[in-house]
Every structure is written in C-alpha cells, then in structure tokens.
Amino acid sequence: MGNDDIVERLRDIGTSTLSDALDRIGLPGAVPGIVPFDARLRLCGRAFTGQYEPVDDTGGTVGDYIDDVAPGEIVVLNNQGRLDCTVWGDILTYVSSSRGVGGTVIDGVCRDVRPSLQLDYPVFARGRSMQTGKDRVRLADTGRPVLLGEVTVAPGDIVVGDADGVVVLAAAEAERVLAVAAEIDEAEDRIRQSVAAGSRLDAARAATGYHRLQTPGSRP
Structure with a gap:
C-alpha cells in the first residue's frame, strides 16, 4: 500500500497503551x-x-x-x-x-x-x-x-x-488515538526515569497523574 505514515508511527506503540488511549477518548x-x-x-x-x-x-x-x-x-x-x-x-x-x-x-x-x-x-x-x-x-x-x-x-x-x-x-480516529497514546507513553517513561533516579513509585505516579492516564477527559 506504499508509505502509510500513520501505520508506521503506530508500529512501536503497544496495544496496552493504545487501549488506554481508546479508554480516555471513549472509543x-x-x-x-x-x-x-x-x-x-x-x-x-x-x-x-x-x-x-x-x-x-x-x-x-x-x-x-x-x-x-x-x-x-x-x-x-x-x-x-x-x-x-x-x-x-x-x-x-x-x-x-x-x-x-x-x-x-x-x-x-x-x-x-x-x-x-x-x-x-x-x-x-x-x-x-x-x-x-x-x-x-x-x-x-x-x-x-x-x-x-x-x-x-x-x-x-x-x-x-x-x-x-x-x-x-477506526481510520478516522487513528491520528487522535496516536496523539493520546504518545502522551501516555511519555508519562510512563517519566515514571520509569524517576524511579531509576531514586524516587518512590507512588510519588512518581502522583507527579504524572498515572492513575488518571486512561480516564475519559483526563490529561497527564
């Protein structure tokens, strides 16, 4: 099908992250x-x-x-x-x-x-x-x-x-889902980096709004 930019950008996003993004959007x-x-x-x-x-x-x-x-x-x-x-x-x-x-x-x-x-x-x-x-x-x-x-x-x-x-x-929603998934991935990366630097997990999660990453309407 030739170069398909959105498909290429989705290749490295896990289904868990995409599922969380779908939950937040309500899809x-x-x-x-x-x-x-x-x-x-x-x-x-x-x-x-x-x-x-x-x-x-x-x-x-x-x-x-x-x-x-x-x-x-x-x-x-x-x-x-x-x-x-x-x-x-x-x-x-x-x-x-x-x-x-x-x-x-x-x-x-x-x-x-x-x-x-x-x-x-x-x-x-x-x-x-x-x-x-x-x-x-x-x-x-x-x-x-x-x-x-x-x-x-x-x-x-x-x-x-x-x-x-x-x-x-859905083809019409893929860009929106990818954008939210990228935000979630970035927030989870910050948690891992904070823990690696010596932070408590609960503090790192609180700082990134981890427990609301998938909540409809929320933002990290």
Missing part, C-alpha cells in the same frame, strides 16, 4: 480473547476484511480471496467466534508470508500452526483446531465491515497486535 477498539500464536510477533496495518457464515445446501467455499490482499494489509476474518472449524491454514500462511501480507486476525480458530511459527508469520486467533472449515462454513463477503468480538472493523481501519492482544483503530 471502542480493544478486542478481548484474540491472542497471538507467537508472542514475539507484532502486526500493524490496514484491514482487509472477510465475513464467514455457515454453509447450507446451496454450497459455497471457504474462499479464494488471498490474491486480492495487498502487501502490508492485515487479513481480518470473522468466523463468528467458532471453535469447531478453521478458516486459515498452511497454504494461506505460505502465500501470505511470501507476498508480504502483514498478518492475520481471526474471530475463530486457525490450524496448521507450525508453518506460521516457522515463517514468523503473525496469526492472532481465539485458539487452534485441526478441523477444516470446508463444508462447514463459506466466505460470504469481503471488503465490508466485520466484527471482532464486539468491535467493528471496516476495510482500511488500522489493526495492531502484540503479545497482549489486538486493538482496532
């Missing part, structure tokens, strides 16, 4: 329960969305959409949190890794976990299972808003994932 975006298979790996990029639904007697497939995903984009799949069938496996991991896709986030489960670990390809999901989604679910649509838990993800929204989980930043 949704933190997604409980979706975690990485490899906690060393991060993802940050614009969302490419896919919606799954149960298959019926008219048939349908799990989809051949991966060729439409641009390098750097994050594949976001809503399989309605199902734990009994997967919508991602080793072939998709291999193709995505080889083409520079930024990672995959699934409201559901993934199989063939080992290749994602071997290729350092970030996959975030609610768990893992060997059971295929073929003949159980089908791809209903791509390129429309989907849900991760209770958080809506529209195409082009920014998805950030790290060892603590996943947050979603």
Whole structure:
C-alpha cells in the first residue's frame, strides 16, 4: 500500500497503551480473547476484511480471496467466534508470508500452526483446531465491515497486535488515538526515569497523574 505514515508511527506503540488511549477518548477498539500464536510477533496495518457464515445446501467455499490482499494489509476474518472449524491454514500462511501480507486476525480458530511459527508469520486467533472449515462454513463477503468480538472493523481501519492482544483503530480516529497514546507513553517513561533516579513509585505516579492516564477527559 506504499508509505502509510500513520501505520508506521503506530508500529512501536503497544496495544496496552493504545487501549488506554481508546479508554480516555471513549472509543471502542480493544478486542478481548484474540491472542497471538507467537508472542514475539507484532502486526500493524490496514484491514482487509472477510465475513464467514455457515454453509447450507446451496454450497459455497471457504474462499479464494488471498490474491486480492495487498502487501502490508492485515487479513481480518470473522468466523463468528467458532471453535469447531478453521478458516486459515498452511497454504494461506505460505502465500501470505511470501507476498508480504502483514498478518492475520481471526474471530475463530486457525490450524496448521507450525508453518506460521516457522515463517514468523503473525496469526492472532481465539485458539487452534485441526478441523477444516470446508463444508462447514463459506466466505460470504469481503471488503465490508466485520466484527471482532464486539468491535467493528471496516476495510482500511488500522489493526495492531502484540503479545497482549489486538486493538482496532477506526481510520478516522487513528491520528487522535496516536496523539493520546504518545502522551501516555511519555508519562510512563517519566515514571520509569524517576524511579531509576531514586524516587518512590507512588510519588512518581502522583507527579504524572498515572492513575488518571486512561480516564475519559483526563490529561497527564
């Protein structure tokens, strides 16, 4: 997708800080329960969305959409949190890794976990299972808003994932969230520096307004 300044500036901001920033602004975006298979790996990029639904007697497939995903984009799949069938496996991991896709986030489960670990390809999901989604679910649509838990993800929204989980930043709000997150990071850095210089933790926290950093309407 070329140079994407806001995505680049978000790469080094942790999901914990972004979640606190979302709380202070009063926006949704933190997604409980979706975690990485490899906690060393991060993802940050614009969302490419896919919606799954149960298959019926008219048939349908799990989809051949991966060729439409641009390098750097994050594949976001809503399989309605199902734990009994997967919508991602080793072939998709291999193709995505080889083409520079930024990672995959699934409201559901993934199989063939080992290749994602071997290729350092970030996959975030609610768990893992060997059971295929073929003949159980089908791809209903791509390129429309989907849900991760209770958080809506529209195409082009920014998805950030790290060892603590996943947050979603609406494209129109990303700059504002980043600005608040930077303030929070700066305040927490001042706490660490004060403690390193010999200050008591409670005094350092009081000086930076630590307990109100995430409170709606507050400022450090």
